């Protein structure tokens with residue numbers, strides 16, 4: 756069974772539930788690291804929980820949702836091996852898979868609506884990394900990480 760890990764903060768709790776429902780309908784086994792309500796929490800906690808499990812290889816891909824997606828991406832990108840991308844439209848989402856091999860999709864529940872979030876989730880899941888010259892660039896990013 757395909758599996759995916761997801762987390763959010765209070766700003767995105769309702770959106771996360773809808774995205775999870777969609778992922779399950781697509782046949783995914785979904786691991787939800789929280790949060791579990793709309794009560795105020797600190798987004799780095801959830802960013803780290805998802806990023807560590809993607810970086811370790813336990814999950815190939817993850818999804819993080821907060822108010823803007825930005826805080827989640829900043830925090831997740833501190834974890835070695837993570838390429839977390841904030842996406843607000845279809846083109847960026849497709850490109851961040853095809854060119855950047857993004858392994859975490861970050862979205863902002865105060866920026867896009869749920870229909871868009873589900874659309875972007877599908878693109879994130881369905882677009883393959885193109886490799887080739889783009890792999891060279893990913894390896895250059897890895898070199899920066901190892902510096």
Ligand code: RB5
Nearest residue numbers: 766821822823825826827
């Ligand atoms: C929480 O109010 C908000 O700061 C958070 O959801 C996120 O947008 C941070 O980047």
